[in-house]
Amino acid sequence: MPDTARISRIRSGRRTDIRQQNERLILEAAERVFAEAGFGGATMQLIADMAGLPKANLHYYFPTKEALYRRVVQNIFEIWLDAASSFDGAAGPVEGIGAYVRAKMDISRRHPHGSKVWAAEVMHGAPVIQDYLETTLRAWTEGRMAVIQRWIDEGKMAPIDPRHLLYMLWATTQHYADFGHQIETLNAGEALSDRQWREATESVTQIILRGIGAI
Amino acid sequence: MPDTARISRIRSGRRTDIRQQNERLILEAAERVFAEAGFGGATMQLIADMAGLPKANLHYYFPTKEALYRRVVQNIFEIWLDAASSFDGAAGPVEGIGAYVRAKMDISRRHPHGSKVWAAEVMHGAPVIQDYLETTLRAWTEGRMAVIQRWIDEGKMAPIDPRHLLYMLWATTQHYADFGHQIETLNAGEALSDRQWREATESVTQIILRGIGAI
DNA sequence: TCGCATCCTGACCGTATGGTCAATACGAAG
DNA sequence: CTTCGTATTGACCATACGGTCAGGATGCGA
Incomplete structure (x- = not known):
């Protein structure tokens, strides 16, 4: 029924906006909480208070607390996977891993709540x-391990176990989000500045x- | 009143054993849960079920859930600080940092629950x-940063920001505990073997x- | 055997929480 | 104005949880 579908989409254009906006509002609050x-x-x-909505309204958009949580985790996972593109198409480890670290540090800064939920x-x-x-x-x-192994075979880097290198990349970059509070405390209670993020x-x-x- | 104190300590020797044993039992279960x-x-x-004790008994030894949690966190913190000794008295980064990494990896393996609670x-x-x-x-x-800085000044290592080096050490070693489940999943669902821990x-x-x- | 401190525990309570629902408001289409 | 699907919400419910307590068991010293 392409007709009804189109009509419905057109008719509920405004309504769809409300739905999307409220879902986003709820998801952001939920991620933080x-x-x-x-x-x-x-x-x-x-979560309702933080989103500025009555609690019952949350259950209108998300049936259960677990369903809401699931969506939050999925969102993070997707953002996280997107950083993969930085890895691909790189000529060697300097560009590939360099770009990947930069992308993941950026995610740690922009989505600290998401990273914590994932952790x-x-x-x-x-x-x-x-x-x-x-x-x-x-x-x-496995895909990235193959890429790293190829770089090793091509003599572009030392023969490191690709698996542990990946773990190290994940651990180090996500640490700045997950342990952000500790880092802030050790930084005289101040959040890292632009400059400090660059240095990190x-x-x-x-x-x-x-x-x-x-x- | 040293007299009564001594007497009490002697008299309740057996009782103290019970107390210590049950507290340990509860703390171990609590750490895991x-x-x-x-x-x-x-x-x-x-926690009570896992410790094999009735719930009311927990409240006999630990007044509140929060008090129990506090003790668990403190225990971990102390274990974690003890690894500091590996750092001290080292002639240079190879011995000092090498020993520290080994000690922290060992803690990650032996106290994965504690590490997670801390995280x-x-x-x-x-x-x-x-x-x-x-x-x-x-x-x-600050103490360790000073040590690292001294090594740098003595030309024993490159001029790295000691702070970020420490973060990297913490992040990398603790990752093997905190994200142990993910690592296990990526290891065909098997826990790391002795050999794999050594390789890591x-x-x-x-x-x-x-x-x-x-x- | 008795007294006493420690330890144990089933039953209970107040509260907070996830979730439901019926009633209502809204707003676009005809 | 009417209709109808969507969105809103206060009131409500069942449950689970942290914590309490009174009564009893245990075991050691005198």
């Missing part, structure tokens, strides 16, 4: 995204690129 | 250990030591 309180510590009431989800045994780990993430990882990115990139013998 | 479910998701009932606590804004961060951790960090430690050590120009 889940990150700061954890799944168990987060309450629908708190907590994995720490709890990945109850809702286990299948993603086993399919998408595993495939992604630079330090990480330098140590790793030199560490794998690409410089 | 807090790590797997988070503070909000953990229930006293679940979650920091991610939530360190509600119960903020003062530790501002005092003990800050002092510890070796990879991390190699990349970092080469990355800071100490090799």
Whole structure:
């Protein structure tokens, strides 16, 4: 029924806007609350207050707390996977890994809440995204490991175990989001400035690129 | 009243054993449950079941859930600080950082639950250990930064920002505990073997030591 | 055996939370 | 103005949870 579909889409143009806007509002609030309180510590009431909506309205858009949480985790996972593009099409480790570190540090700065939700989800045994780990993430990882191995074979870097290099990249970049509070405390209670973020990115990139013998 | 104190200590020798044993039992169960479910998701009932004690008994030894949680976090913090000794008295970065990485990887393997509880606590804004961060951790960090800076001045390693090097050490080593489930999933669902732990430690050590120009 | 401190625990309570629902408001189309 | 699908919301409910408490068990010293 292309007709009714089109009509419905046209007719509900305004309504669709409301739906999208409210869903976005709720998802942003949820991301923050889940990150700061954890799944168990987060309450629908708190998310509702932060989104400026009555609690019952949340259940109109998301049937359960778990469904809302699931969407938040999925959103993060997609953002996170997008950074993969920085890795691809690079001639060697200096460009590829350099770009990847920069992209991931950028995500840590722009989506600290999302990174924390992801970290907590994995720490709890990945109850809702286990299948993603086993399919998408595993495939992604194997693909990049192959790329790194090729660089090694081509003599563009030292013979490092690609797996542990990837873990190191993830750990180091995500640390600036997940442990942002600790870093801030050790920075005299101040959030990192633009300059400090640049220095952090630079330090990480330098140590790793030199560490794998690409410089 | 040293007399009564001594008498009491002697008389309750057996009782003290019971107390210590039960507290340890509860703390171990709590560490596991807090790590797997988070503070909000953990229930006293679940901890009690895992410890093999009735719930009311938990409240006999620990007045509140928060008090129990606080003890768990403090325990981890102490274990974690002990790894500092590996850092001290080292002639240079190869010995010092090498030993530190080995010690921290060992902690990640032996106390994965503790590491996760610590990570979650920091991610939530360190509600119960903020003062530790501002005092003990800050002092510890500044001390090690000075050591690293000295090594740099002595030409034993490249001029890396000591702060970001420390963050990198923490991030990388703790990743093997905090994201252990993800690592396991990417390892065909198998926990890392002795050999794989050794390889991981070796990879991390190699990349970092080469990355800071100490090799 | 008795007294006493420690330890144990089933039953209970107040509260907070996720979720439901019926009633209502809204707004576009005809 | 009427109709109808969508969006809104206050009131409500069942449940689960942290915490309490009174009564009892245990075991050691005198």
